Amino acid sequence: MKMLVLLFLYGLLGSCLVSAKTLHHKFVIKETKYTRLCSTKDILTVNGQFPGPTIYASKGDTIFVDVYNSAGSNITIHWHGVDQPRNPWSDGPEYITQCPIRPGGKFTYKIILSEEVGTLWWHAHSAWDRATVHGAIFIYPEKGSSFPYSAPYKEIPIILGEWWKADVDQVIAEALRTGADPNISDAYTINGQPGDLYNCSKQGTFKVLVEHGKTYLLRLINGAINNELFFGIAGHKLRVVRTDGGYIKPFDTNYVMITPGQTMDLLLFANQQSLNKSSAKNNRYYMATRPYASADGVEYDNSSATAIILYKNQRSKLSPPSTSSPLFPVLPADNDTNAATAFTAKLRSLDSKDHPADVPKDIDERVIITIAMNILPCNDSDPCSGPFSGRLASSLNNISFQSPVIDILDAYYHQIPNVYGKSFHLSHRSTHNFTGEDSAKALADSKEADGGEDGGV
Numbered sequence: 064m065k066m067l068v069l070l071f072l073y074g075l076l077g078s079c080l081v082s083a084k085t086l087h088h089k090f091v092i093k094e095t096k097y098t099r100l101c102s103t104k105d106i107l108t109v110n111g112q113f114p115g116p117t118i119y120a121s122k123g124d125t126i127f128v129d130v131y132n133s134a135g136s137n138i139t140i141h142w143h144g145v146d147q148p149r150n151p152w153s154d155g156p157e158y159i160t161q162c163p164i165r166p167g168g169k170f171t172y173k174i175i176l177s178e179e180v181g182t183l184w185w186h187a188h189s190a191w192d193r194a195t196v197h198g199a200i201f202i203y204p205e206k207g208s209s210f211p212y213s214a215p216y217k218e219i220p221i222i223l224g225e226w227w228k229a230d231v232d233q234v235i236a237e238a239l240r241t242g243a244d245p246n247i248s249d250a251y252t253i254n255g256q257p258g259d260l261y262n263c264s265k266q267g268t269f270k271v272l273v274e275h276g277k278t279y280l281l282r283l284i285n286g287a288i289n290n291e292l293f294f295g296i297a298g299h300k301l302r303v304v305r306t307d308g309g310y311i312k313p314f315d316t317n318y319v320m321i322t323p324g325q326t327m328d329l330l331l332f333a334n335q336q337s338l339n340k341s342s343a344k345n346n347r348y349y350m351a352t353r354p355y356a357s358a359d360g361v362e363y364d365n366s367s368a369t370a371i372i373l374y375k376n377q378r379s380k381l382s383p384p385s386t387s388s389p390l391f392p393v394l395p396a397d398n399d400t401n402a403a404t405a406f407t408a409k410l411r412s413l414d415s416k417d418h419p420a421d422v423p424k425d426i427d428e429r430v431i432i433t434i435a436m437n438i439l440p441c442n443d444s445d446p447c448s449g450p451f452s453g454r455l456a457s458s459l460n461n462i463s464f465q466s467p468v469i470d471i472l473d474a475y476y477h478q479i480p481n482v483y484g485k486s487f488h489l490s491h492r493s494t495h496n497f498t499g500e501d502s503a504k505a506l507a508d509s510k511e512a513d514g515g516e517d518g519g520v
């Protein structure tokens with residue numbers, strides 16, 4: 064009997080060892096010429112590709128990525144949404160978990176996949192390099208586990224991004240110099256392409272050929288630097304099944320709202336008519352993305368990126384271009400907060416037997432973290448020209464971040480003093496209703512009343 068149990072355990076262990084794989088990738092960071100919106104510039108890429116290469120893996124795999132920096136400036140790479148249990152050294156944010164990889168240097172990242180399944184992504188985590196240095200991570204369920212929905216016929220990566228005609232590192236450098244908001248982007252992109260609505264972009268528009276009656280899995284990633292985005296496809300509902308590498312309770316929707324860094328897996332049912340049906344007038348449908356931007360008086364890029372869903376003609380296999388232009392999806396207005404929050408409120412963990420939501424329910428300590436955008440005064444040693452003659456500075460509990468010389472994780476591990484402080488206040492000196500009516504004004508008034516000696520809020 065004992066022998067049987069042992070054999071059984073050995074069998075289980077054996078199958079685990081067989082299913083979790085170790086994968087290797089080589090990323091070479093280099094400058095590459097790309098032309099968008101009628102102008103050409105050098106952008107940073109991985110292996111010359113924009114968007115960068117997709118990493119294919121399965122749940123529980125370990126991935127080693129050798130990153131060679133052949134560009135002229137420092138860089139790091141972050142594996143967005145990967146938990147990396149007990150492995151912070153490979154997380155990537157510059158000066159937090161590592162010093163950046165210098166030009167000519169190399170760093171090997173170890174990416175430990177644990178519970179994640181679905182779509183995640185990787186991106187540079189230095190200056191604004193992530194605008195062009197990014198790509199998808201597809202994580203398939205481990206062998207033998209079942210999808211909580213029927214398997215799609217094909218999968219389609221959809222990476223949303225932002226494009227500046229200017230050099231992106233100069234855009235952020237200028238913003239840091241002046242203390243003002245960075246210049247807004249010149250276009251949004253879908254898989255690196257702005258689409259039909261922008262100058263000189265029609266030719267490159269991303270197109271997907273679909274077959275009537277088939278189901279497609281869209282792996283949607285918001286790789287934009289700053290913007291929350293609405294996304295939808297004309298004439299089609301989307302079924303949201305996963306977000307940020309985990310299953311959710313599926314629901315159907317005409318549009319999604321996706322925040323920067325977020326990922327979503329969407330099922331697209333190709334159930335519209337193709338041209339070969341005599342009644343069909345159109346076999347092309349736009350997918351489109353445009354911003355959700357509700358902040359008063361803050362300038363934003365209000366353009367729309369498009370790609371095209373094209374139905375295959377089942378008789379000839381080739382789809383003749385239809386004469387009328389593709390249908391455009393109905394997306395909420397840019398400032399439609401109700402539409403944005405109504406969508407987000409529907410995101411709920413699947414929480415099934417096979418995909419439980421293991422959230423700790425016993426709370427030891429309640430921590431309040433206030434995220435704020437402050438305006439600091441300009442002065443002679445730190446000249447600036449931002450809003451209200453000040454400098455924008457974000458903070459957590461009224462503490463802003465300045466890059467140290469040694470990365471914080473090394474300083475913590477080796478107990479190197481004077482790199483970071485330990486005075487992060489977990490409770491506030493005065494209480495304030497941060498979700499009340501006109502909270503910012505009320506807080507500013509109360510500061511003025513006590514003399515406002517604190518600087519920011």
Ligand SMILES: [Cu+2]
Pocket residue numbers: 141143144186324
């Ligand atoms: Cu990220």
